[in-house]
Amino acid sequence: MSIIEVNDLTRMFGSFTAVDHISFSVEAGEILGFLGANGAGKTTAMRMLTGLLEPTSGEATVSGFDVYTQPEKIKQTIGYMSQRFSLYEDLTVAENIRFYGGIYGLSRRAIKEKTTALLARLDLSHARDLRIAALPLGWRQKLAFSVALLHDPRVLFLDEPTGGVDPITRRQFWDLIYETAGRGITVFVTTHYMDEAEYCDRVSIMVDGKIEALGTPAALKTQFAAASMDEVFVRLARA
Amino acid sequence: MKTFQGFVTKEFLHIFRDRRTLLILFGMPIIQLILFGFAIRNELNDVQVAVLDLSHDHVTQALTGELLHSPYFEGAAVLHSEQDIEAAFQRGAIKEAILFEPRFAQRLHRDGTAQVMLITDATDPNSAQTMVAYTSSILRDYQTRTFGTGSGVRIVPEVQMRFNPELKSVVLFVPGLIALILMLVCALMTSITITREKERGTMEILLVSPLRPLQIIIGKVLPYVLLSFINVVTILVLARFVFGVPVRGNLVLLLAECLLFIVCALAFGIFISTRAETQQTATMISLAGLLLPTVILSGFIFPIASMPLPLQYLSHIVPAKWFLIVVRGIMLKGVGLEYLWQETLILVGITLLLLVASLRNFNERLE
Known part of the structure; x- marks a missing residue:
């Protein structure tokens, strides 16, 4: 069974259909790029899959749990990071890690071990007791990413994680994403950067609440006879 | 000058577009004026009082009538004995109790003085003092009207500040x-x-x-x-x-x-x-x-x-x-x-x- 299974999922707001009968599935360890213009329904779809929003109709399961009846179970198995910084600026690096570990119910010892390991991996051991506000943007982002993985989720949702970041940091950030997917964790990422779309295993493009294209970047380029993902996107969004 | 004008225009646009700022700009002065204008009064109206008349003669009844019909006071409780006074205060039913001594009219005529006790809730000392002043002046008015000045007849108010005798x-x-x-x-x-x-x-x-x-x-x-x-x-x-x-x-x-x-x-x-x-x-x-x-x-x-x-x-x-x-x-x-x-x-x-x-x-x- 796939890690994310979506079937005819629909969400209405009054008479407006934000998400219109979308269906797809994502496998363990896959990186799915979730693309679409602003207002196309990406965020609404993501909120339903993260258990924040109840669908109007259709079916969806995340890590085998139903979005209608088991949102609390889903929350336990997913990680989430958004473009806006998810770390507390007035707390230190270690305090932030302890807080997130705490709300996911990790034991004190596990948190301690994971903190040391995480800081060593990111080469941030010296910054352990620095406040987040004192860290450069790129570091904060990597840290936020790692903190979102602290409780070993099976799916990681990234909502425009690289907005406002320089190209080099973005590239490094994608290295982290690859490494994560390599460990068998599914990555569900929304982005507006078309070069990033090329890095994904598969890409879905939403237009007006519907998924208009879904496939590997290479397949989509062939299907739409385009030279780049940028061209694919513009062609679909204009239609 | 043109550039400056454009800048000021933009600032006005900001203000008009932001309804919250507008509301504060124009709403706050009105609300404050109304609140302060009506709420801040040092004079008192309709103070809840109760009269305990231990004399029941024509003078005390006339005085009770004058007090309760003035715009400053309204009768808020019926008292039968001195024990009732304490209870009425504790309940918060009254702010002032007025107690006429027994044989009030008789003493007034025979001795030239009679006592009335004014007991006030002094948790609010300013109001308490104002209440006493109002009551005393109504009593004095009656005294002057009925007996004239210089007659030697005196209604003597004795004041007791309850709960806060030092008026802190x-x-x-x-x-x-x-x-x-x-x-x-x-x-x-x-x-x-x-x-x-x-x-x-x-x-x-x-x-x-x-x-x-x-x-x-x-x-x-x-x-x-x-x-x-x-x-x-x-x-x-x-x-x-x-x-x-x-x-x-x-x-x-x-x-x-x-x-x-x-x-x-x-x-x-x-x-x-x-x-x-x-x-x-x-x-x-x-x-x-x-x-x-x-x-x-x-x-x-x-x-x-x-x-x-x-x-x-x-x-x-x-x-x-x-x-x-x-x-x-x-x-x-x-x-x-x-x-x-x-x-x-x-x-x-x-x-x-x-x-x-x-x-x-x-x-x-x-x-």
């Missing part, structure tokens, strides 16, 4: 300050701390975590309950040992009522934060919506009975008004829950209403 104004201010400080600290701080999570985007993270909305809210306000409680204790200790304000009633009951008011103020803060998106908005709503009513419409400084009726009705929804009655009752009058259960229930009701409304708002936001 600090006694009046301490309960009010507790209400004000708690309202500000609790409501303002909670509303800011919750909206800060929204502004920084950390609220999203909390919502997708296994924490439940109710846990998030309770977790956010719990530290403030504790800190505010320390505040209360500090104020009470200062009031007691620096200013000599007594706690005549049950200390445990007083602290419990303070805790109730803290929760009520926190509920206000939560309610505001479910509505406001930014810390700035939350601050503005807290200050404009809570500070002014708490100061003006709670009876903290200005007696509610003297306000125009619409403002009196408005004061019913100000939690601080009920809290003040409770705190003054416990601290100064030494009464217990048997006299204060209604006010306590009202506070509980307001708190529950706010909590239910905020939780509904909070859940709707997730939809």
Whole structure:
């Protein structure tokens, strides 16, 4: 069974259909790029899959749990990071890690071990007791990413994680994403950067609440006879 | 000059587009003028009084009539004996009791003097003094009209200030300050701390975590309950040992009522934060919506009975008004829950209403 299974999922707001009968599935360890213009329904779809929003109709399961009846179970198995910084600026690096570990119910010892390991991996051991506000943007982002993985989720949702970041940091950030997917964790990422779309295993493009294209970047380029993902996107969004 | 003109035009556009700023710009002066203009009165109207007439003669009946028909006083209780006076004060039914001594008219004619005792609730010393002055002047008027000046006949008022014989104004201010400080600290701080999570985007993270909305809210306000409680204790200790304000009633009951008011103020803060998106908005709503009513419409400084009726009705929804009655009752009058259960229930009701409304708002936001 796939890690994310979506079937005819629909969400209405009054008479407006934000998400219109979308269906797809994502496998363990896959990186799915979730693309679409602003207002196309990406965020609404993501909120339903993260258990924040109840669908109007259709079916969806995340890590085998139903979005209608088991949102609390889903929350336990997913990680989430958004473009806006998810770390507390007035707390230190270690305090932030302890807080997130705490709300996911990790034991004190596990948190301690994971903190040391995480800081060593990111080469941030010296910054352990620095406040987040004192860290450069790129570091904060990597840290936020790692903190979102602290409780070993099976799916990681990234909502425009690289907005406002320089190209080099973005590239490094994608290295982290690859490494994560390599460990068998599914990555569900929304982005507006078309070069990033090329890095994904598969890409879905939403237009007006519907998924208009879904496939590997290479397949989509062939299907739409385009030279780049940028061209694919513009062609679909204009239609 | 042209460039400057364009700049000023843009500034005007900002102001007109932002309805909140407009509301504050034009609404605040009007609200303040009305509130201050009507609420701040040092003169008193319709003070609740009760007359205990131990003489029942033509003079005391004439005097009772004059007192109760004046615009300053209204009869609020019927007293049968001196024991009734204490009870009426404790219930908060009356602010002043007027006691005519037995054989009043007889003494007045035979001895040329007769005594009337004016007992006032001096928890508000300014009002108490004004009440005494009004009563005395009505008595004096009657005396002059009936017996003329220089007749040697004198009605002698003897004044007793109940609950606060030294007329310390600090006694009046301490309960009010507790209400004000708690309202500000609790409501303002909670509303800011919750909206800060929204502004920084950390609220999203909390919502997708296994924490439940109710846990998030309770977790956010719990530290403030504790800190505010320390505040209360500090104020009470200062009031007691620096200013000599007594706690005549049950200390445990007083602290419990303070805790109730803290929760009520926190509920206000939560309610505001479910509505406001930014810390700035939350601050503005807290200050404009809570500070002014708490100061003006709670009876903290200005007696509610003297306000125009619409403002009196408005004061019913100000939690601080009920809290003040409770705190003054416990601290100064030494009464217990048997006299204060209604006010306590009202506070509980307001708190529950706010909590239910905020939780509904909070859940709707997730939809």
